[in-house]
Amino acid sequence: MGGELNAFTTKEKICFHASVLDVHFHKASDLLVDISFHSTFPEKELEKEKKVILEEISMYLDSADDAIQDDFESLIFPNHPMGKNLLGTTETIHSFSSQHFFDFIERNVATNRIVFSSVGTMDADMAMEIVRKKLEAIPKKETRLHRNAVFNLKPTRSTVEKPIQQAHFMMGNLAPSIHHRDKYSLMLLNNILGGPASNSLLYLALREKYGYVYSLESNYNAFTDIGIVQIYFATEKRQIQKCLSVIEKEMCKVDKLMTKKGKLEAYKEQIKGQLAMSEENNQAYALMMARSLLDLGLVEDIETIFKEVECTTAEKLIDLRQQYFNPSNMTSLAFVPN
Structure with a gap:
């Protein structure tokens, strides 16, 4: 075939x-x-x-x-x-x-x-x-599965020595589930901070301005009952603290940046373009529809998602940043060369 x-x-x-x-x-x-x-x-x-x-x-x-x-x-x-x-x-x-x-x-x-x-x-x-x-010949069968909730996460810091050349660092936090009304606002915030575009704040600062990292990404993954936000980078061991200082500074910059005229609108247009382009891939589109039907019972059309993005305010992004992307309450893990 x-x-x-x-x-x-x-x-x-x-x-x-x-x-x-x-x-x-x-x-x-x-x-x-x-x-x-x-x-x-x-x-x-x-x-x-x-x-x-x-x-x-x-x-x-x-x-x-x-x-x-x-x-x-x-x-x-x-x-x-x-x-x-x-x-x-x-x-x-x-x-x-x-x-x-x-x-x-x-x-x-x-x-x-x-x-x-x-x-x-x-x-x-x-x-x-x-x-x-x-x-039609498959026998009908229904199940209702329940998973224990995840809550009351206490931030932890862990460092592990490994036989590697670079240090690898990940930090993150629990976040809203796929059913939460803030999921699209948080998706936009993540895109601003460290999404796939080369103009994300963390990419511009850590890689383009200071040259501390080659690999850097930020993700928001929403599951059916919980979500998770993560920031990952790889650098030399001696530069971990420098990277963390830059990340904290850039996170705080979001709070001021969102109040600048035209900035938020530009970020909204960027993520809308990314979402529209993702629908050009048939396989990705089929998988998206299947996930949406399983999780939400419907397929969210792109115009509905665009409206949710458009409704996001600067105040909402600042609140989400302080709640989920606050370095002081994020769990972290470092792999460092031994």
């Missing part, structure tokens, strides 16, 4: 996805349905896949910028499922048998929690009919 067939796991979801020509839609949807509902997990294949996952774990442990993400989440979500490493551990990987997967499917896979999403040139009604015929 050509194209691509792949899968990934996040903290809350499992996704199987395919990108193919329309002429292969039948076969691709057959494969996705078969994987989702009729996997057999033969022990021989399972043993081979265990070796692959163990190699993946080793690869991540060798990559400090990946490893710090997982270790940081265990700090900010202590003793909670959200703090567990998605890849597992060497011990858990070795312990798995086929029955573990069948039990997991029995507990978690239900028809009320599965979405089939498709984007392309094929007529939507035709695609729907094809998929409906493949899914």
Whole structure:
């Protein structure tokens, strides 16, 4: 068929996805349905896949910028499922048998929690009919799962020595969930501070002005019942405190910058452009629709999101900055060369 067939796991979801020509839609949807509902997990294949996952774990442990993400989440979500490493551990990987997967499917896979999403040139009604015929034989099953809430985070500071050349640093805080009314305002604030554009405040200061870092990013990830904001950078060990001083200064600068005429409007236009461009990618758009349906029960159209962004005030951004991007109450983790 050509194209691509792949899968990934996040903290809350499992996704199987395919990108193919329309002429292969039948076969691709057959494969996705078969994987989702009729996997057999033969022990021989399972043993081979265990070796692959163990190699993946080793690869991540060798990559400090990946490893710090997982270790940081265990700090900010202590003793909670959200703090567990998605890849597992060497011990858990070795312990798995086929029955573990069948039990997991029995507990978690239900028809009320599965979405089939498709984007392309094929007529939507035709695609729907094809998929409906493949899914109508699947027995209906509903589950309602509950996860213990995350709250009362006490900021912690941790430093770990590793056999690396650069120091890697991550700091963050708990933040609003995907259902919170402030999520789009916080998304805008994160974009201003350290989003993907090269004119973000932290990028301009840490990389362009002082040359302290090469790699820098800021993220806001909203889950169904909690969210997290993070700032990550890599630098020389001796420059960590310099970077932190610059970050604190730039965060405070937001409070004054938002009151300058035209600044907030320019940042709003920038993020609107980024959101519009993201919808040009069919695969990303299909995944966005699926997530939105699962989490919110609807697909938020881009004009609605634009309106939420437009309604964000300078006062709101200042309040969110002081609440979530205040260095004094953020958890931090540093990997430093030993």
